[in-house]
Amino acid sequence: MKNRYLLCLLLTILMLYYAIPHLSFNFQSKEGIFSFTWLGFSLLVFAGNLSAWLFTPKKYYANQNREKQRKRIRSY
Secondary structure, eight states: OHHHHHHHHHHHHHHHHHHGGGOOOOTTSHHHHHHHHHHHHHHHHHHHHHHHHHHOOHHHHHHHHHHHHHHHHHHO
16 A cells, blocks of 8 residues: 555656646646646645555555455365
């Protein structure tokens, strides 16, 4: 699960790297409003994935490993 958050962070950075040169930051047109809105949403995605990646409790991963071991024991 933690790898998924890291992958999403890297994909968001890649998307921002590609998109920022193509966006128009002019508030006088609809293109500018779209650019600011798109940038805001992409920053929300980045912040959400970063906080999930940093603050996922390690206890969650330990419980998953125990459940996998139980399933293996039951299957024998």
